[in-house]
Amino acid sequence: MSKADVLLSGVRPLNEEACDVWISDGRIRQIGAAGSLVGDRHTVRQDGAGQILLPGLVDLHTHLREPGREDAETIATGCAAAALGGFTAVHAMANTAPVADTAGVVEQVWRIGQATGRCDVYPVGAVTVGLAGEQLAELESMASSAARVRVFSDDGICVSDAVLMRRALEYVKAFGGVIAQHAQEPRLTEGAQMNEGALSAQLGLTGWPAVAEEAIIARDVLLAEHVGSRLHVCHLSTRGSVEIIRWAKQRGINVTAEVTPHHLLLTEDLAATYDPIYKVNPPLRTVDDVAAVREGLADGTIDIVATDHAPHPHEAKDCEWSAGAFGMLGLQTALPIVVETMVASGLMSWAQLAQQMSVQPARIGQVDHMHGRPIEVGEPANLALIDPQKQWTVHPETLASLSRNTPYVGMEMPASVRGTMLRGEWTVVDGELE
Secondary structure (H helix, E strand, C coil), X not given: CCCCCEEEEEEEECCCCCEEXXXXXXXXXXXXXXXXXXXXXXXXXXXXXXXXXXXXXXXXXXXXXXXXCCCCCCHHHHHHHHHHCCEEEXXXXXXXXXXXXXXXXXXXXXXXXXXXXXXXXXXXXXXXXXXXXXXXXXHHHHHCCCCCCCEECCCCCCCCCHHHHHHHHHHHHHHXXXXXXXXXXXXXXXXXXXXXXXXXXXXXXXXXXXXXXXXXXXXXXXXXXXXXXXXXXXXXXXXXXXXXXXXXXXXXXXXXXXXXXXXXXXXXXXXXXXXXXXXXXXXXXXXXXXXXXXXXXXXXXXXXXXXXXXXXXXXXXXXXXXXXXXCECCCCCHHHHHHHHHHCCCCCCHHHHHHHHHHHHHHHCCCCCCCCCCCCCCCECCEEEEECCCCEXXXXXXXXXXXXXXXCCCCEECXXXXXXXXXXXXXXXXXXXX
16 A cells, blocks of 8 residues: 555545645645645655545445355455445454354454555454343453454344343443343344335235334333443334434434445335345335435434445345345445435435434544544544546446355446545555455
């Protein structure tokens, strides 16, 4: 990766007025009117005319699979995909093998992430031992480890026991942690394959009712209020869920929520193909639900976009629907999907996109000392350079992930990441890995 001083000329921070940005020693050193900065003979000039400069994106919900499931993804390949998607930091979920439920495992993930150099990796610790939902994991030891874990989740599995969830919320208060809940009532979703409704009945697939998500969210916001702790709701997907979060925030409950790019764009109708590439947890929902989550993101009820990047090996998706694994790739396509659904539609500005894909996920994940920072003199140079006019077509074989399970094959993406910079060093230049 390039370590030279860099002068970004003619870039538009947050799509505002064009300017020059000089970067040295990993920080923004000077900002001036477009064409006003010249640097010195050691400075590398990067023409950014017509390009939008954003703080590096931050993903609160990434599955990197390592350790134990390196056939689907490694930390290195996941970080490469992240960098190509404009991300400078990702939070790695705990459902690895072994599960990240001890200080030893989260430190392993953290150290491998450090060694890759393309993206900062922050491990998410498991809430329960082995994700079994029976006893709390070593929350404090993970929090005090070198990885300094602050987000805990059994994602992929709901912490369905209300007493255990209450204890987890109480426990993390001691060090300011947050519990990120996968909201899925297990008894209501036994054998579920897709969103419950007329289409699931027509297709003969077991339905996944919206209330299975909404019931857990309602319970958990009340638990969070009762114990005075922080709750984060993963991959919210229904209109009812949005309304519960809106009510909870109006009540003053300390809750945040995320939506995935695929729940902003795709609908349950795709299940009619019986192609498990569209099988995801929570399932793709109705057109009305998609409209609701877009509205919720636009008005701030939903705090952030998180990818839920979920790579799977070929055989896990090249099968009949009922046998297919849940999950989709997301890191390299997240930004353009949000641009298409939210920015191009007029629901959101580029400044709001930066808030919900960088600033707020960094705050929730407590990495905002380094990531999601304003584009100002003295701040860390963790940045993404976006060409809003350069379209590109999704071809699975060209993605950096080891897996190919993207639902966007052949789709034209409306914006392109041209550069990603981590602490002043390029990880991506002209759309290619450094």
